[in-house]
Amino acid sequence: MNFEKLEVWKRSARLSAELYKATADLRDYGFRDQLTRSGLSVPSNIAEGMTRTSTKEKIRFLDIARSSLAEARTQIYIGIDIGYLPSIEGKAWLEETHHISMMLTGLIKTIAVNE
Numbered sequence: 001m002n003f004e005k006l007e008v009w010k011r012s013a014r015l016s017a018e019l020y021k022a023t024a025d026l027r028d029y030g031f032r033d034q035l036t037r038s039g040l041s042v043p044s045n046i047a048e049g050m051t052r053t054s055t056k057e058k059i060r061f062l063d064i065a066r067s068s069l070a071e072a073r074t075q076i077y078i079g080i081d082i083g084y085l086p087s088i089e090g091k092a093w094l095e096e097t098h099h100i101s102m103m104l105t106g107l108i109k110t111i112a113v114n115e
Contacts (some may be wrong), residue, residue, distance in 0.1 A: 002050075003047045003050035003051065004038045004039060004044055004047075006046065006050065006106060006107070007103065008046060008100060008103040008104055009043050009046045009047065009050075010109070011096065011099070011100055011103070012042040012043040012046060012065070012069070012100050013043040015039060015072075015093060015096050015100065016036070016039040016042065016043055017041070017064060018071070018089075018093065019035055019036055019093070020036050020039075020040075020078050020088060022085060022086070023035060023084070023085075025038060026084060028084065031075070031079065034095075035072060035075040035076070035079065038068050038069075038071040038072040039068075039072045040062070041065065041068035041071075041072075042065045042068050042069050042072065042078040042100070044065075044066075045061045045065035045068060046065045046104075047063070047102075048061050049061025049062045049064075049065065053113060055112065057109060058111050059108050059111060062104055062107060062108050062111070065104060066091070066101055066104045066105070068112075069097050069100055069104070070101070070103055072097060073094060073098075073101075074092055074095040076090050076093050076097070077090075077094065082114060083112065099107060
């Protein structure tokens with residue numbers, strides 16, 4: 001399956017780009033780096049997983065993507081609380097991470113059943 005056609009990949013790549021743009025001027029390089037790396041890990045692991053040949057490997061990489069998403073979600077919560085991230089956009093990103101997580105769970109279940 002071509003990962004670029006997956007809605008979950010498209011949405012996670014868009015979220016990653018938004019996080020990069022929102023933190024471009026942030027002086028706390030440690031926070032910015034951690035958030036952008038976890039955000040970037042999501043579409044990257046989806047892409048890597050979907051190009052693997054074995055079901056077990058596909059699921060493993062999708063699970064890593066889901067874990068990275070949880071990490072990014074945690075950092076978004078903290079970023080909002082400490083004033084690094086705008087509240088309105090932050091809440092939208094939190095909602096998006098919830099939807100992406102559900103999509104990843106569904107994709108994992110589909111792959112497990114069909115392959």
